[in-house]
Structure formats: C-alpha cells, structure tokens
Amino acid sequence: MAMRKIINDPELVEDQTIAGILKAFPDYLKRIDGSTRALIRADAPVAGKVGIATGGGSGHLPLFLGYVGKGLATGACVGNVFSSPSSDDMLDVTKAIDGGAGVLYLYGNYSGDTMNFDMASEMAEVEGITVKTTLGRDDVTSAPIAEINRRRGVAGIVFGFKIAGAAAEEGRDLDAVHSVAEKAIFNTRSMGVALSGTTIPAAGIPGFSVAEGQMELGMGIHGEPGVEVSPLLTADEIAGKMLDRILPDLPFSSGDTAAVLVNSLGATAPEELYILFNKAEEILRDRGIKIHRTLVGEYATSMEMAGASISICKLVDDDMVKLLDAPAYSPLLTQHFGR
Amino acid sequence: MAMRKIINDPELVEDQTIAGILKAFPDYLKRIDGSTRALIRADAPVAGKVGIATGGGSGHLPLFLGYVGKGLATGACVGNVFSSPSSDDMLDVTKAIDGGAGVLYLYGNYSGDTMNFDMASEMAEVEGITVKTTLGRDDVTSAPIAEINRRRGVAGIVFGFKIAGAAAEEGRDLDAVHSVAEKAIFNTRSMGVALSGTTIPAAGIPGFSVAEGQMELGMGIHGEPGVEVSPLLTADEIAGKMLDRILPDLPFSSGDTAAVLVNSLGATAPEELYILFNKAEEILRDRGIKIHRTLVGEYATSMEMAGASISICKLVDDDMVKLLDAPAYSPLLTQHFGR
C-alpha cells in the first residue's frame, strides 16, 4: 500500500509538524532555544508552580505536544515517529519549565521513554531540579494485573494530564501533584481495537497491518500485539468486549462514578465513536456506574490508523472530581474560538 | 475494499450516532420530541434571540450537529449519510429554536438541502416564523467566480457559524445576523484535496475512490469532481496549488487580515495538517496577508476520507474580528474539559 500522506520529506515530518504548531498558536506555545523537538507553554516557567513534562514518539497528536497548556502539562518533547525523544531534549524541557517547585514527568510506559526520562531525571537532579515520575500504564491487555507496572500507557494518560495539571495550576507542591497523578493513572483502565495499521513516513512501508476484514482486539498504538484477532465485530460487540476486560480489572463497581474517554486512533470517524459510546453508556448504566463526564474524539492517535479505545477513570473522591472539572486549555485540544 | 467501520446495522448509523451524542453531552444538547435526526441547544429557544438552524447529510461530524452550541448554531438536523435531511425535520428544528426573533438557515449549497430548506421555510412562514437563508458556497473549484452562487459549500461554513452565532448571541436582529452571515460566507474561500474515497455504510461499497498513489485536487466532500487528478504531491506543493486558486479568487491582497482553517477530511492526521499549514503560513506571510486566527483539525469531514482543505476568511472590518473572537462552545468541538 502506497503512502497516503500529505508530507514533504519523510525525514522532516517531525520538525515541520512542530514548526506548524508554533506558527498556528504563537500566543500559547513557544520553543526552547535550540530544540526543534520541544514545546513549552508561552508563560513557562511559572514561578513557584510545579512543572509537568511529558513526551514520547511523534505521530500521536494531540499526544504529546497537544497537552501542553494551562491546567495541563507545562512542556513536552517528541522523538521521531513512534520513537522516544532523547534524554537531552527532556532535560532541556525540564530546565525550561522548572519554576523552582520541581517537575513531574508524566508519560507512557515504553522502555525507550522510561530509560530516557530516567536518564534526564538523573541529569536534572545534578542541575538541582527535583523530579518525580508517573507512568501511564492503563492498557489492561498488555499484562496481567499482577504485573501492572509492565503495562503500556495508551489514551488513559489524558486523565493524568487533566488531574495533575489542575493540581499544579492550583499551586500544590510536587509531592501532592505526583500523588494525584498516581491516583488518576492508577484508577484508569483502557482497551483498544485496531482495524488497520499505519505507515511510518521515514520507513515508507506499513509499520504494522491488520488484515482486511479483520480486527485486532487489544493491539497497542504502535502495533503491539493484542489479545485476539477476530473478524470485524459490530460496535456493540466491541464495546462489550472492551468493558468486559476493563470493568473487572480495577474493578469498577455499582455506585462508582467515572469519567469516560472514547478515543479514535486516527482514521475512525466521530460517528463511529458515538455509536461505540452509545453502547458503552448502556453497559455502564446497567452496571450502576455513573458517568460524570464524557470525552469523545481524537485524544491519542497513531497517524492514520483505524481503530478506537475506551478509557475509564474512576473518580474515587471529590478532589479528583474537582480537578477533572477545573478549567484547562490547550490550543490543540480546544483551539477553536476566542477566549 | 471491505468496510473498516465500527458500526452496528448500517441502517442505524445515523440514529445511533445522535443517540450517542445526546448521551455524552446531556447538559448541552437536547432532542426535539419525536425527531431522531435533530438536536438543539439545551437552552433553546432563547427568547428574543435569533435562532440559527443548520443541517445536511450525516457523515461529516463535527458538521452539522457539532456546531450547535453557545455562540454558534441553535439547532441542526441531519439526513442519511451524505443525504439531505427532510423539510419536516427542518421545520421541527425551526419551530423548536424560534425565540420570536426569527430563524436564520445557514447550510451548504447542495440542491437536496436547498430545496428541502426552502420548502421548510415556506412551511415556517405559514407558522408565522420569519426565515432568512445564507448558503455556504466557498469551494472555489466548483464553479467560476461569475457563477459563484452555483458553488458548493465545504468547511468554510465554520466561519459563518462562528460569526453569525456570535451576532445572534449578542441579540442582533434577524436582518443583522443574516447580513453578517452573508459577509462571512462571501469573504470565505476554500479548496480541498482528496487522497482516498469513502464508503457509505448503507451501500457497503465505496461511494467514490481515488486511485492508489493519486490525489484529486478540488474534489468535493461527497466525491464531487475536482479540477485535476495528479500523482500525490508534497505538502508544500499542495499548499501552493490551493492558495494559487484561493487567493486570487476573492481576491486576498497584501495588507488583508484573515482567519485560516486547515481541515482534515477524516483520515488525514493532525501532523499532516500542521505540515500543510507550515507552508500556507509562509505563502500568506510572503503575500503580506496577516493571520489573525488559525484553526487546525477536523471541522468538516467525510467519514474516513483521506484529504484536507484550506479555508481562508477575510476579516474585512472590526465587527467581523470581534464576532470571530467572541466566546463560543459546542461539546463536539471543545468538549474537553470543564467550563
């Protein structure tokens, strides 16, 4: 399959994407001198407030750069498509966003990322910046619950950005921000399905693929193996399969309050997400789980991959609800109109 | 090519999409009794304010239902995928949103839609509701400038919703709202490219297609013919071709201020949109056109179609700028976080 992408030189995809973002939203975002792969809030560093740094491979917009904003992350850097950013870029971001109150690293649990962020945090400590880390690890299909720390992070990290970002914005200290980030991540569970693969521009060939008429349940956002390959199921069946794994995992129980995120991996249209949510809502209602807030759209993608994921975050106390409901703004999530 | 869609019964796509939207955002949107194809603002009708009704085929989310919101449209109805809603549904919406100050119809120039909306407006007049109409007709490739009223409407209608919606929200009367809507539409020009086709669920076969490795310049959002089929061009070449047709058409000239919308038709990733914008911005800057505001993302799609469009709206006076910058909220455009 030929590449159906609007790009120039495949080697320039990452840099030109970032250049475009910066030109589109100069009031909200700025570069760090000398780094073509990092963005920070225009007002960073915010003195006395905890900075939140994130990052990961390119190709997942609005992840990661899109979560830099008021009430969200303070800075982010990205690597090549589907590859980790380097510890140098992470260190640059760390220094640029530290307002004296320390920095939280909040990103997905992939070994290239964790090792680079760990290395950056060691270098940051040398520079006198305190760093704490929370890893997105919400994909229930990637390891059994007993090995939860091996699980990979997918779209559920959005709840981490929102909740930790609101806590940092409020002026809570690093320990407190870290602790709500952990709480958000710990209480979030996700599962995805893939209906097609995607092509890494620099490679020019499909990074992974899903056979015509088939779908892969639990496939990761870089084509990591799922739990089951099946013929294409209906939306209702997919919602059922997802919630059958998600709900018992935490577990979510009758009487719980939750936030729900129905995420497109790229090519899957909003119409399909709402059809999926239509069933998910019914299942949750039947189980006595109250939905406090729903997000539907592209929150963490894999370029033009077809597929979707559902993430559910249990809101275990009033503080979580308050932080989730606090205002937030990123021009990549809500760039739409004036404010 | 088999269908790669997360749906249930193809005949239920439209109704289940709307059901999902209503369940996701009950605080913002409501149904009209008895109509499964229409949505209105939860607070409609707003007494004394002009209502704005829109509508068109399903399959274009966030168009049309997603533009119902504060500072935007007041109500919308949709037909089957890529087909007009019926005049009955339009009349229902009209009656439900009329707050006594009349209703503006604002939708795209397709004959099925225009004839049904015209019929609805005749019925509305019988019911004592004054209706005025503005047609989105921004696609520069669909007819020569001399026949501008034959042009079809594509993503540029977004500027119409934003500007007319702000005027209605301010409490301007129907003539005034109609006149700024006309001004917004008249000053907006768009052009799109398609890199793939799309499959209408009820048909199960591609509604139209673009050959592998080819692209169609100027193709419409339902596969309407473009001006040129070419091998896949680079992002910079595409931006150049688009602006070469858009800029002379109005024309846009040095010293003008404009708003820019870079829209994905569905499968095209945000990364690609920013790469496209990166070049468009350069071209506009070189021509001395100032960008007041940039929108990048999915604003008017064709399900899983790959492709993009650029729309440019000339801001001809301070009033247009003010209306464009006014706050607005729709849960499908900015459902992200609390407000």
Add this chain to the structure above:
Amino acid sequence: MTDEVLGIFKAISDEVVPQAEILRDLDAKIGDGDLGITITRGMEAVMSVSRDLQGTPASNQLARSGMAFNRAAASTFGVLFATAMMRGGAVVKDREDVGAADIAAIGRAALQGLMDRGKAKIGDKTLLDALSPAIEAFDEAHTSGKSLKEATDAAVDACQAGTTATIEMQSRVSRAGWLGERSIGVQDPGATAVLFMLQAAQSWVNANT
C-alpha cells in the same frame, strides 16, 4: 376516481423499484449515486402510508404520498417528488370527482411547482426535460379527443424522447452542473426515473381501463 392514485403508486413501486440499480448507476456517473436508494426508500414509504389514505380525496393521496416519500428519502429527487405531488394535488383540492380530464392540469401545476422549487429551466438536463414534453403530449392528445390509453401512450413516447435527449445535454444545475462538459453523454438519472414512473402508470392504465 377513488383510489386510482394509490393504484398508480403501487404500480410505480412494483415496476420502478426493481430498476433502482439502473438509476443508481446513472446517478453515480453524473451525481452521487443515491437515486436508486432514494427511489427504493421513498416508494417503500409511499406504500406504507397507502392504507391510511384509502378513500380520501385524490388531492390528499397525492400530497401525503409525496411528503412520505421525501421524509423517508430526502434529496433533490425526494423534495421535487413531494413538491410535484403537493402542487398537482392542490389543483383538485378536496374534490371527489377527479378524472382523466384533470390530469393535464395536475401535470402542469406539478411542473410549475418543480420549476419554482428547483429554479431550473427546460434544457438544463433535469427531470423537467422528461416531464414537460410528456404533459404537453398528453394534453394535446386528450384535447383532440383521444382516449386515456392513447393519451398516456403519447405521453410516454414524448417522455422517452425527452429523456433520450438529455444524453446530449450539458447539465447547468445542481450536482451534475459541477461536472460541466463532463456531464454530456450520460442520460439524466432524474429524467430516467420520471420515465420509469410514467411507464409504470402506463401499465396501470393498460391493465385498468
């Protein structure tokens, strides 16, 4: 005339729906390919209101059937069909004694309705080019004393000629209009649908008079 209108609709449903694929293909060539499904869903809706309309005046049967069609399959064709039925029906509003003598007047009012609604002219490559000559031929035959059957045959012949003539026309309106010269060479799908409908009416006349 009591339920003749409903009988004709039944004939249209029986004869035209099986030809939906032809309409789909023509519309796919110079439109968006939905005319097949429009006819199918639209006539299905007409059939399903039919029972409730039995025994009501022809004007009501025409208008209600047209509205049902467009509610189920809103589209250019749908709203034009509805408009034609409503405007045609209005000519014989609430009358119980509608007969062959009214057909030309109903047809002319329908045609005027279509022109008001669609703002197209004869020669723009639309269904007007099929319907207009048919009505004229019917009227001429009828006023010169021909039987209903003869007048219907004349109408269908004229309709056939008008429909065929659309092949060489360049579309100037609506979706096909965006094709410009590329619309030449394909028979207009809407005109073809009208032809199929009149042919079905002709079958009904042959079977019932």
Add this chain to the structure above:
Amino acid sequence: MTDEVLGIFKAISDEVVPQAEILRDLDAKIGDGDLGITITRGMEAVMSVSRDLQGTPASNQLARSGMAFNRAAASTFGVLFATAMMRGGAVVKDREDVGAADIAAIGRAALQGLMDRGKAKIGDKTLLDALSPAIEAFDEAHTSGKSLKEATDAAVDACQAGTTATIEMQSRVSRAGWLGERSIGVQDPGATAVLFMLQAAQSWVNANT
C-alpha cells in the same frame, strides 16, 4: 590508547550498519522494527562527532559518542548504548593511559550501568544475555594471561553463544515482554546488535594488533 576507541567505533559503523536490515527484521518480529534505523542513525551520529573527539581522553570519547548516538536515535537501545558508554568511560575518567587491562573493568561498569538503567536481569532475553558472558570470558582469558586477540576471540565466542541462547528464552521486559510466550523462537535483536558490534571490534583488533 589514544584514538583506539574512535577506531573501534569506525569499525562498528563500517561493519554493523550494512547488517541493519537483519536487526530491523528481528525487531519487527518481537519489537517495533526500528532497531535497524536506530543503529544506522546512531552510528552516523557517532561518526560525525568523531573528528572533534580526536586526541581527547578515552573516557570522553566513550561518553560523547554514546550521547551522540542516543541524541540522534533515542530508543531503548540508544539510551542503553549511551549509558554503557558513559558508565564504562567513567571507570577510566580523564586517564590518558587506558589499555587492554582496563577493558574488563570498563565492560563490567557498562554492564552494571545497563542493569541499573534497564532493570532487567540476565535471562530476561535482552542484550544483557549477549554482553554479560562476553565480558566474563574476556576477563577470564585476560587474567589468565591470554593476549588481547585471544581474549577478544573468547569474548566473541561467548557472546555468540549467549546471543543464540536468547532464541529459546521468553522475554520478560519491555516491548517483547508484551508478547509473552510468542517471544520464544526469535533471537533477541538487541543481543544480536551487541554481537555484531563485538564482531566488528574483533575485526579491528585483528587488523590493528
């Protein structure tokens, strides 16, 4: 030892980059298929800082080359490579007289660095399973009085055995870990990369001693 480190990196670049496709394919089987491009881009970066490092201490050459690799090709392998070079280099910090006697100590420090960074254990099916036996074999040969060439040969043999042994292992960490049992049967790509690198070092030793 003055610029021997740079010479060995040159040998690695010359010999391993042409084998990138093999690494890509192995990584595509149980990882994400980027190891080929990682090695290519990483070694390209190492080569391009090489000139500036000439004449500087071995510790600096190791650390700077490692950092250049990861900056250009950040990834699991990249950061592990950088860590190994920095931690290995630290053993001989700023010394001008680094020689064959230091190699085992550098290797052990590098290995410890990898284990600290990656938190994997021997037997988890990683590059540790290739590197660890190589260092032990080198150390044993060297302490028992073998020449540099002989010790290097011993290290490469042990590395080969360790790499082959990864085929039957089940991955317990990182990306391949998500495959569970499906990771069995494929030789670990990172271990293979380490083997190719040691083989390139062996070529350099053979050519230069």
